[in-house]
Structures are given as C-alpha cells and as structure tokens.
Amino acid sequence: MMPELGKYAGAVLGAYGLSLLLIAGLVGLSVWQAVRMHARLRDVEERGKE
Amino acid sequence: MQVSGRFLPWVAGLAALCLVVGLIWGFFLTPDDYRQGATVKIIFLHVPSALVAINGWMVMLVASLIWLIRRHHVSALVAKAAAPVGITMTVIALMTGAIWGQPMWGTWWAWDPRLTSFLILFMFYLGYIALWQAIEDPDTAADLTSVLCMVGSVFAILSRYAVLFWNQGLHQGASLSMDKQQHMSDTYWYPLVLCMAGFMLLFLALVLLRTRTEVRRRRLQALILRERMA
Amino acid sequence: MIALLLRDLRLSVRSGGGFGLGLAFFLLVTILVPLGVGPESALHARIAAGILWIGALLACLLSLDRIFALDHEDGSLDLLVTAPMPLEGIVAVKALAHWLVTGLPLTLAAPLLGVLLNLPVHGYPWLFVSLLVGTPALSVIGTFGAALIVGLKRGGLLLSLLVLPLYVPTLIYGAEAAQRGADGLPALVPLALLAAISAGSAALLPFASAQALRINLR
Amino acid sequence: MIALLLRDLRLSVRSGGGFGLGLAFFLLVTILVPLGVGPESALHARIAAGILWIGALLACLLSLDRIFALDHEDGSLDLLVTAPMPLEGIVAVKALAHWLVTGLPLTLAAPLLGVLLNLPVHGYPWLFVSLLVGTPALSVIGTFGAALIVGLKRGGLLLSLLVLPLYVPTLIYGAEAAQRGADGLPALVPLALLAAISAGSAALLPFASAQALRINLR
C-alpha cells in the first residue's frame, strides 16, 4: 500500500505530516471555539429568558 | 446566520471530500518525477496552500472595503475570521516549501523573490492579527484593521516588485492553469486541481465557521453588557 | 502649523529624546555588528551599506511611538484635534518634525559611521543620497503606524510589527542603491524608485494617518 | 513576591506586550538583515550567529523600559517600594519576569530563525545553549539600566545608550560561542565565560539596581 518514497521519504512524510497537523489544529481550534461560543451564548440567552 | 448555517455542512463536506480524494490520489497514486523523485508529491500541499494564502488576503481586502464603505458588520467579522486561516495557510506553504527546498536546492531557505514576498505576506498577516487583538473596542478595531489592510495591500504589491528587482531567484515560475500543458503532465495536474479545490473549500468552510463564532461572540458580549446594566 | 512644528522640535531638544538618542542608537548598532560577526574587515565592507541602512531604519523605528503617544497621554492630542487645523496638516507636520529630529541627523551621521564598517570609498555619496531620499518615507510611513496604535498602552513593539513590513520596499531600494554605489555599479534605478516611494507616501499616507487618528480618538 | 511575579506575567500577557512582540521584533530583525545586505546565502551563513545574537539583544533591549516605567507612571512603584518586601527582591523578581517573557521565548525561537539566515548545522545547539545561558544576564543588566532611568520621561533611548556598553561582554562571548559552534570549532571557553557573567550579574546586580531605584524615587 505504502508507496515507495525512496530517499525523500523523510521530506515527503514530514511535509504531509506537518501540514495535516496544522490543518487539523486549525480545524480543531475553530470547531472548539465555535462549540464553546455556541454553548456560552445559549447559557446567557436562557438566563435572559427566565 | 441561517444561510451560512445551511451551507456550512455542505461546504465542509465537499472540502473534506476533495481534500481526501486529492491528497490520497496525490500521495499514493502518482508516480515519482524523473528529476525530483518522490518530492513532487509535496506539490499537492504546497501550491494549493500558497494559492489560498494569497487569496485569503484578497478576501480580507474586499471584506474590509465593504466594511469601510457599507458599514456591513458581518463583513468586518469575515475579515477577522479569515486572517488566522490565511496565516495558517501561509505557514503551511512556507513549511512545505522549506522541506521541499532542502532536497531540491540543498537549502531550507533562500532569499528568492517569491519566498521573500511570501515571508512579507506572513508578516502582514501577523501585524493584522496583532492589531485586531490589541484593540478593545470592536468597531474601532474593525476600522483600524481595515485601514491597515488597505495600506498594507498597496505596500505588499510594492514589496513584490522591490523583491523582484532585488534578486532573480531559484523558484518555479508561475505555471498556473492557462499553460499547464507545457509544465506539468496530467498525472500531476488532476489531483492538483482537486487539491486546490479542496483547499479553497476548506478555506471557505473555516471562514464561515469562524465568522459564525465571531458573530456569536459579539452577540454574547452585547447580552452580557445588557445584563450587567440591567 | 508652524507653531506645532516649532513646539515639537523644541520638545525633542529639551527632553533629550531628539537627535542625540536616535544617533546614539545608530552608533551602537554599528558598533555591535562588528562585535557580533567578528573582526574581519573584508566582511564588514561587504555588509556595510546594508547594515547602515538597517541601523538607520531601526533608529527611526524606535522613536516612532513618541510621535503621538506623548501628546495622547497628557491630553494635548484631544485638544489639537479640536483646534482650528486640518488633521491631515497636523499629521504631516508631525512626520516632518520626526524627520527633522531623526532622519536628517541619521543621514548626516551615516557617512561617518561608514568608516567604522569599512565602507568602500565610492559608497559614501550613494549612501548619503539614498538615506536623504529614503528617510522621509520612513518618517511618513512610521507616522501612519503611530496613528494606528495611538491610545494602546505601550504599543511600541506592536508598532514595529505593523510598520516593518511597510518599510520593506524602502529598505530594499535604499540598501540596494547604497550597495551598488559601494560596488561601483550604476545605482540610479533603485534611487529613482526610492524617490518615487518617498514622494508617493508623503503625498498619500497623511490622509490614511489622519483617518486612523480620527478613528482612534473617538 | 510570587504575587508580583504572577502579576507581571499576567500584565504582559494581557497587554499583548509579552512574548509575542519581543519575538516578532526578533523575527523582523532577522528578516531585515538579508533584505539589507543582499540575498547571498554564503554571506548569510558567515554572519548568522552574530546577527541572531544581536537581534536577541535588541529585542531584549527594547522591552527593558517597560520593567519599571509602567509601574512608575501609574504610581504603583511608589506603593511597591513602601510595601513589606525587600527592594532587592522586587528587583530580582522584575528581572525574572522580564526573562520569562522575553529571554526565554527568544531562546526557543532562535534555532527556527537560524534557518532563515542559513546557519550551519552544527551551529544550532551552540546558539541555543549560548542564548539560554546568556539571556538571563541581559535581563538582569537591563533591569539595572531600567532602574537607573526610572522617572525620566521616555528614557527609552537613553536606556539603550546606558545598557548597551554593559551588554558588550555578554554579546562578545555569546556570539563567539555560537559562531565557533557554527564553524565547528571548540566553543566551551566562551560559553563558560558567558555563564560566569550571567551568574555574577544575577548574584550582584540586584543590589545595585535596588540602590539605583532608591535614589531615583526620592
């Protein structure tokens, strides 16, 4: 399955790994912030209704 | 909010699809280049992220202009939301480029014009984000960052020419879609297009998501202020 | 307007923050570089023009936050804004005053400091002219940055971050002109481009600065 | 004491003046140098260690005036001095806080920026270690300088002038250690001297700083 990367394996894997890590980090951060903000807003809105 | 809420899952899904297919195709199913060996595979990350990084700034510029002219609040928040995505893409392009440069040019970094202007773009993003964070009042922050974005764009173009004047570099010339045949065979081209689409959609999805978060944040602040006064 | 210019000049002479210290910083950078990179003079000659330009740029940069911050802290900026003067004029005068107390002395001192870094002989006139033409752009662009961060507590380093990318074209053309001059190559093209940047930013940026100031003060 | 340390750290995180901006300045200096001296990477490799040390030193230098000036302006320095804490302790804590928000991040970032300047491979560990050992000296000496100029309006550049000569030995040994490391030469001697300077100034200078502060406040 794994393609033969030859002597450049480190470079290619490193590039893919780092990039995916960064993208995942950004996506994770965005989602986390979105979820948290949504929850806090809901809290406050419900408090307001009472 | 509603519109963006309806679109978001689709955009995100499409982005994920394009990315997964494009990257898997690029990574597993393309042959090595006769000159560059396996390192060509980096192109599927490098070029799309560079593209998105540049266009991210354009998006910010347009959003800032809309805010300054029409005072449309959401567009200011779009600009704010786009900046972190843009800077991440810049970092990805820089890093993959650097990793690619090591086998190709024998150095991680060279002061080639394209690389240099990319580094300057990174600094612009950094300054822009820092300014957003430094200012308390959201309206003031939106106004000032918009002014910065516009002046910055002018100077970014100036620097581009300055850098070109200063050094003729190592980096590949532009070989985007128009004359692709001359530069790149289809084997690389199709997955590359897919990846570019994927990165664009990812950018769109993230900006939408982050804008929604920013809108909620503003709403939350407004509500908290109201409570405090009541 | 002239009153404002005179006041700014007098203030920077009185508080000792004007010429003296900008120059001193320039001198110190020029001294630090040989200490940092080692004592070979051939090496120094090659980097002299660039380092002198960078030193001038940093010295300029460091004095930027004084342009508005002092006036903001003691409330006189509010009063100036409501005075019968166009804000663009105030901003332009401030930039001019900054250039007179920073850019001009730096330009005059640079050839002297060139000696320390072993600048080649033909380099001197080019270094001087390029600084003379380029430092106004540094002051004007810097005034814009200072206007952006007025009112932020100690925005000093944020200011550097905002302004430095804007300084890039000026630095490149300026250092390139000086360097080519030093190497005995034709250097008129970068010098002309440098002059264009200076003229352009002096003509247009005061409007952006005034706008930023207005936003900041409300 | 710990309260003071925590407060200082919190303040510099809140005001955005801490890590971020010192680092940014470091980055900017590293970028400016190639723009100034031209794009040849062989040249960069030769000056990399020196330039990185100078950059770290300048980034450190620029944040020095915050150490006491902010507290002095809003009156809290007067209150701290009359609080039940030894002044030497206050000064030492201030220096520590400064190192934590400036020197430490600079040290961590330096190897990354080495890439931009094409630092030779063996240089990295030496650069890192020399900065780790040397930056505390920069903070302690800087605190002394800051104590000397407390209360002068915008003593920023005066401060640079006072402190830079004091920084010279640190810079020389630090850059020498990093440079030798990069050239593959033995570099333990300058490193040991650097460590001695750091230890000595950390042990003795707080007393001088406290004295300077006492004189300044009356």
Next chain:
Amino acid sequence: MELRVSDLSCARGGLIVLQGVSLTLRAGQARVLRGPNGSGKTTLLRTLAGLQPPVAGRIDAGADAITYASHLDGLKATLTVRENLQFWARVHDRPVGDALLRMNLDGLADRPAQALSAGQKRRLGLARLLVTGRPIWLLDEPTVSLDAASVALFAAVVRQHLADGGAALIATHIDLGLDAEVLEMAPIAARDILPQGGFDEAFL
C-alpha cells in the same frame, strides 16, 4: 453663538450611557452638570466637544466655537508655563494677553510645567481656555486640586467670560457660586442600553 443639542444619545464602551439629552445654551449662560460618579458627565462633554461621535441626535454650534478642558491638562512637562500657553495661543492664532495674570500664574511664568504642584498645573490648564478665544467652554471638573482661593479666582474668570457673551457647561461636584441652572444627569440616564446601529445591535 449658541449651543443647541437635541435628543442626543451617547455611548461609552459599547453601551448607551445617556439618552434624550436636549439643551440650549445661549450667550451669557452657564449650566452645571451634576450627577454621581459614573453617571456619564465626561461622556457627554466629550461627545459635545466632538471627540466621540453621538449615537443619535444633533449638536449645533458654530464652527470652532467649542473648547474642552478634560481631566488632563495637555501640558508639556519640559516647556515653561509661558511656552505652554504661547503654543496654544499660536495654534488658535491669538495673543496670549493677560491670561497668565488672570489665573495668577505670572509669578511662575518661567518654571517648567513639571515643577508645578497639582493645583498650579490645573490653573495652567484652565488658563488655556482664555487663549483659545472660543465662546463655548466645556469644563470637566475644573476645580479638581484647586484650593479655595483658586476656586474663587476661577469662578470670577468664568463669570467674566459669561459677561463677555460666552457660555459654559461645567461638570462639577462642588458649588462654584455661579448663577447657573443645574442639569441633573439622572433624567437623561439611558433607558435602553444597547447602541442603535452599532456593532452589537445587529446581533441581538
């Protein structure tokens, strides 16, 4: 020469602080703003002075008719008392005249401003009003740090200004002994809290 304010709303820190402020100030009139700490006096004066935009409502005064004296005096520590005043006079293109004498500063004319006591600084800050030559004075707690004699001196200066056809709006906690109507802050305190058309409203 008249200051006419109608239905003004002012915001501070994203919240509406004042609402429905209407007032008219004619030549020779003074008005005292009175209200507890945090009731928005400074906010109102800054809005009238044009230092922050109103959220709603209109402010009519001639061009360049208003001058504002805030909590800060706008003094340059290294300039002498006379130089400080001369600068403002030249900015407004008018002579310094007897402003120093009238604020009892003539003995201190050649001292740098940093060597003044708190009250002396304040007197110098107020002397600026005299050299601007503007008819409408907005004063934010002008008597802070002043001793009784200086307060009386300043009240006389204000009275003279009114007699000369000027007008003054003064926020203060103490009684200046002026013949002025009081404008209470309580009735104009904001009822709804969030700014209209501002950032927040769009998100509610």
Next chain:
Amino acid sequence: MELRVSDLSCARGGLIVLQGVSLTLRAGQARVLRGPNGSGKTTLLRTLAGLQPPVAGRIDAGADAITYASHLDGLKATLTVRENLQFWARVHDRPVGDALLRMNLDGLADRPAQALSAGQKRRLGLARLLVTGRPIWLLDEPTVSLDAASVALFAAVVRQHLADGGAALIATHIDLGLDAEVLEMAPIAARDILPQGGFDEAFL
C-alpha cells in the same frame, strides 16, 4: 502605633519648602493638612511616607506602619477591579476581605480598571488602603473626583479606621466632616529659602 515628627524640613526641586514641622499623631486621631496650592502638602506627605529623604529632623513610626495614597492610584488598566485589589492584598499578605463592598465597588468587580470613570478609579485607589492593613494613612487629596455620596462613604471608612485604632493625615481642600484638628501649612512654610544641603550649599 504613633507617628511622631520633630522639626522636620523638606525640600522640593532643590529648594527647602517646609521647615520646623512637628506633629504627633496617636491611635484614633486624624489631622487635616490645609494650605493653598503649592504650599507643600504633597511634599510633606511624600517625605513622611519615606519616598523622599528629609532635609533635617526626625520621623518616628513603627516599621511598616505607614501607607500613602497619592494623586495617582497605582491601578493597572488591564487588570480587573478585583485583580487590582487582590494584588495589593497579596503583597501585604492579607485577605481582601470586604474592601470592595465598603468602597461600593462590588458591582464593578469584574470590570477592567480602564473602563472605570474618574471617580470609580479613585474609589478603587482608596480601597487599597483597606487591604494594606497599615495603621497610619497619609492621604493626598483623597476626594478628588468623588461625588458627594462617595465623599460621605469615604469619610465613614476613615472614621471606622480611626475607631479601630488607626490614624490619618489628610491633605484636602474640602471639608470631610471628620472630627480632626487642622494643621495649617502657612506656619511651617520655609522662612529662609535656601537650597537643601548638599551640592548647591557648598557654593553659597
């Protein structure tokens, strides 16, 4: 716990400003410093607080007995009201207690100090006195910017402090309604205006 000052001389800017100051402040006593602007109140208080050395004379108070509230409040703009106070409490190694409540700041506890009005900032500055736990308070115009209600509140706080065995020396231009002797500045103003000992004197 007693503050005893004998034959003190103080200088400011190289000139002797006060001469022959003697006073004793016992537990439970307050004293009001009264004098026109520039008469040296700030100079005296700074000298007593140990922030500048006396030219002559002695100051006796226990170690760590004195705390001083100057024209400046020593607030950090980016910290909240509570954090500001907590910091001073931890520096003095004491609990915050009900200081916020007593200065009527509890509603503002989580606001950053920069978002306070002038009077609210001053109240926070004064709340610091409560957390230092020191018996002798030196107050330099504490009521600047305070409205009538806050002045009364603060007077009550001072009264409570005196009842608890504290002491206070207060420079002020207004009447706090305290049962305190007045110390006039006029008699202690310097008679011979000579430079303070040291450098200059050698040349006279």
